[in-house]
Amino acid sequence: MTYESNKAIDANSITIDGETVPFDAGQTIMDAALAAKIHIPHLCHYPGLTPAGNCRLCMVEMNGESVAACVTQAQSGQQVSSNTPELNAARLAITQMLFVEGNHICPSCEKSGNCRLQAMGYYLGMLEEHFHQFNPRREIDASHSTVLLDRDRCILCDLCVRASRDIDKKNVFAIAGRGIHARLVVNTASGKLGDSNIEENDLAAKICPVGAILIRERSFDSPVGERIYDRRSISDTALTEHVPEKEVDRG
Amino acid sequence: MAERKIKIATTSLAGCFGCHMSFLDIDEKLVLLNDRIEFNRSPFTDIKQCSPSDIGLIEGGVCNADNVRVLREFRASCAILIAVGACAITGGVPAMRNYFDLRECLEEVYLNGTGVTNPQIPSDMELPLLLDKVYPVQEVVKIDYFLPGCPPSADAFLQMLVPLLDGQKPRLATDQLHYD
Numbered sequence: 001m002t003y004e005s006n007k008a009i010d011a012n013s014i015t016i017d018g019e020t021v022p023f024d025a026g027q028t029i030m031d032a033a034l035a036a037k038i039h040i041p042h043l044c045h046y047p048g049l050t051p052a053g054n055c056r057l058c059m060v061e062m063n064g065e066s067v068a069a070c071v072t073q074a075q076s077g078q079q080v081s082s083n084t085p086e087l088n089a090a091r092l093a094i095t096q097m098l099f100v101e102g103n104h105i106c107p108s109c110e111k112s113g114n115c116r117l118q119a120m121g122y123y124l125g126m127l128e129e130h131f132h133q134f135n136p137r138r139e140i141d142a143s144h145s146t147v148l149l150d151r152d153r154c155i156l157c158d159l160c161v162r163a164s165r166d167i168d169k170k171n172v173f174a175i176a177g178r179g180i181h182a183r184l185v186v187n188t189a190s191g192k193l194g195d196s197n198i199e200e201n202d203l204a205a206k207i208c209p210v211g212a213i214l215i216r217e218r219s220f221d222s223p224v225g226e227r228i229y230d231r232r233s234i235s236d237t238a239l240t241e242h243v244p245e246k247e248v249d250r251g
Numbered sequence: 252m253a254e255r256k257i258k259i260a261t262t263s264l265a266g267c268f269g270c271h272m273s274f275l276d277i278d279e280k281l282v283l284l285n286d287r288i289e290f291n292r293s294p295f296t297d298i299k300q301c302s303p304s305d306i307g308l309i310e311g312g313v314c315n316a317d318n319v320r321v322l323r324e325f326r327a328s329c330a331i332l333i334a335v336g337a338c339a340i341t342g343g344v345p346a347m348r349n350y351f352d353l354r355e356c357l358e359e360v361y362l363n364g365t366g367v368t369n370p371q372i373p374s375d376m377e378l379p380l381l382l383d384k385v386y387p388v389q390e391v392v393k394i395d396y397f398l399p400g401c402p403p404s405a406d407a408f409l410q411m412l413v414p415l416l417d418g419q420k421p422r423l424a425t426d427q428l429h430y431d
């Protein structure tokens with residue numbers, strides 16, 4: 001056997017939609033895809049943070065089995081399909097469920113144009129929400145001077161929880177309850193953000209993919225036409241996101 | 252013989268007429284369209300009753316009993332029904348009342364609100380009964396096409412209508428898809 005063919009067999013590689021993608025030991029399918037600049041749709045994953053696997057947008061078919069790419073280790077020989085009509089239809093349904101479970105009125109939302117849930121809707125061609133709206137009644141927390149928490153739009157992605165705990169080292173947020181009763185809580189005696197030590201430059205204050213955690217007095221900063229997803233698709237921006245290195249060092 | 256004109260009916264339910272304004276933004280193309288379409292019941296014509304039409308455009312969500320009646324009249328009269336704009340498709344800004352009970356809303360506005368004089372909740376035969384929630388139109392009747400946006404741009408209206416006039420299925424370009 002020649003050296004070349006040996007190398008091919010031993011190489012750490014998987015295929016994604018037919019394309020050969022190398023990976024390093026310990027990487028997930030999502031890590032390998034992102035390194036190869038392949039977009040697997042995701043909302044609760046943010047490179048640089050430990051994956052949580054809770055939104056299920058990154059669902060792929062791996063050797064005939066459905067798995068979440070952000071929490072599945074890459075292993076040699078895996079054949080992964082991601083960009084298929086079936087998977088994108090499932091992702092569309094998940095996105096629609098995320099919309100109806102919360103209170104999302106994009107025309108009146110400060111995050112509109114910069115929102116990853118909305119951008120996912122655009123990417124998947126969502127024209128309507130399909131399911132009955134839940135109209136949940138959730139608490140707004142306006143107790144902090146610079147950071148606002150509007151739970152109406154929270155999709156329980158857990159990014160703020162991980163960012164605050166692992167990077168900011170403040171542990172400001174947690175998700176309490178399970179299933180339909182799950183909700184975002186603030187880890188203070190009063191349960192209020194104003195009594196926490198969160199600051200507007202914390203990663204947890206900036207990482208929310210939707211308009212649930214907002215920096216006050218910064219709303220509508222960029223005019224329509226100049227917002228992130230006015231110009232680019234989430235399939236493009238998602239390839240460039242990473243927790244800033246200095247924050248990882250801090251973490 | 253001249254080609255039969257395509258009949259279009261339009262209405263605004265719980266909407267702000269912004270979608271209608273945006274439709275008129277197609278400007279001079281409206282003159283071109285005018286050779287091929289004619290308006291039936293619409294705020295543009297002031298015709299009050301919808302007779303059989305080819306296309307119906309619905310702006311606004313469903314917030315009261317009269318909206319339900321008009322929407323059903325449109326579904327019964329229009330071969331193709333299009334939900335236009337965020338309010339028709341999701342309830343939109345009027346649906347912000349959905350997070351409160353109807354009674355709470357009425358009491359806040361007509362009884363306990365700041366500056367209310369002679370507090371009383373209006374109840375007149377003339378007033379359509381409010382529904383418990385504001386509903387997307389597709390919760391009430393079958394909708395054939397959706398044209399999102401708040402409002403959809405003039406170009407989006409054209410992308411929807413021009414293929415339909417030619418008997419084709421419309422498809423909104425990705426850059427025209429927005430929810431705000």
Ligand code: SF4
Pocket residue numbers: 103104105106107109110111112113115116117118153210211212
């Ligand atoms: S958080 Fe995003 S999806 Fe929700 S209302 Fe705001 S812009 Fe729309």
Ligand code: SF4
Pocket residue numbers: 153154155156157158159160161184207208209210212213
């Ligand atoms: S507040 Fe934002 S970041 Fe935190 S869980 Fe909700 S959606 Fe995710």
Ligand code: FES
Pocket residue numbers: 041042043044045052053054055056057058059068069070071
């Ligand atoms: S990105 Fe993998 S489950 Fe959310």
